[in-house]
Amino acid sequence: MILYFTGTGNSLSVARQLAAATGDTAVHIADLTKHGTCTLIRDRVIGFVFPVYFGDIPWPVQEFIRNTKFAPSAYIYAVATCGSTPGNALYNLQQLLAWHRCRLAYADSVSMIANSTSTWKKGVSYDYRRLDAAKDHVAAIAHAVMERRESLRHVKRSLAGSIMGLGVVRQVGSRRFTITANPDACVGCGLCVHICPVGNLTLKDGKVVVSDHCAMCMACVQWCPHGGIFVHGHAIAREDQYHHPEVNAEDLYRR
Template sequence: MILYFSGTGNSLYVAKKLAELTGDTAVPISAIHERCQRIQDRIIGFVFPVYFGDLPDPVQDFIRQVRFQKSTYFYGIATCGSTAGRALKTMDRILQRQQCALSYGAVLPMIANSTIASRRHIRYDTNRLDHADELIAAAADKIRRQIRDTDAIRSSASAWLMNLGLVRRAGERWLTPSVDGERCIACGLCARICPVSNIICTAKRAVIGSHCSHCLACVHWCPQQAVTVHGKKVLAEDQYHHPDVTAADMTRR
């Protein structure tokens, strides 16, 4: 089973591609019921974005909540803008608490969806996605052969810095979305797409709750550009999602 978490489709794309190449099934973490206590598959992959040089909280919580088998071959694939920081190391540490371990980890630099918070007229370099395809094929080959390769599973000083209390909180504030009630047409897409069910849509507008994972899905997918980050209006040309992933793919659970 390939378990994925995704806001703008990079990780979803990688999970689906790996599923195709390895004959496995890709399932969003949000589709696994919160009362699920045990996953017994012999091969389990996790595909996820890097947030603040680390593993997203919903993925951490999920791995802590579920019990796995010691003998399972675990692998982790981190999609990111440039570097995975300590994300794979964190995953390995959490697995080790239940006597499991990552056998293989890989980092796929794709497109940094967080750039939208700091720049305008971005012009994403989608050529990077072709390179990611090559890395996915190489990863699939290792997974099929259940190769052990832990080179990418390491810590990083910059990730440690990024996760110091105040620094991390400042980063989260910077990437906190809010809804511009004037622009919102209450279509409900953001509520269906939010991977942690943190948005409700009333008859008038969307309302964002208090347990945001900062995935920026609502910011990038809103057809009205009604979701702002730290109050900054978003331009349609700066909204990003993986070109082969649709809103329907994101809402399919």
């Protein structure tokens, strides 16, 4: 089973490509955690695919792993998708799995397009050729997984990851990704409610209401066609919004 988490589709595209190459099934972590229960995954081969946030693993993925039991002898691999630097994400995953007495056998990070750029910059020009390079990279990873290769050479701590992991740095960084409702623009279509992977958004009186357990995945701000969600107090212009070109909002519908 390939367990993925995604906000803007990069990780979904990687999970899909791995699933197609290996004949495995890709499942969104949110679909297994809807009812907050502890899950038992008996699969002999388990892949994790997730985006890097502040050089670390998104909290819903961490929480899922903490609340899940895996077969200790499973072949476990991971792919972290990122803009450029995975920081300590893979190292932290290895530690988290070790806590479960499970062993990460193979891990790599894939540089794609940073879905965070448009939260602080206007007039972004995305270099979509990076996604072609990412496809080649993922094809090589799929090959390694099919051969059950073992390699942890990408599993390491980095100075950047350790700095990003500091409480105060994380706090300041998170503030830049704080989302709030923009009631003047929200038309109450509910798209954001459907695609939020952690159920942080609801509609009340035809307008979006933001709750307090955001995963910072940026799905709502990057997909809303009306600018109905602010990030750090402003809406992202339509032309600056990013999502993986082969992923549709419907692919992310969770509820």
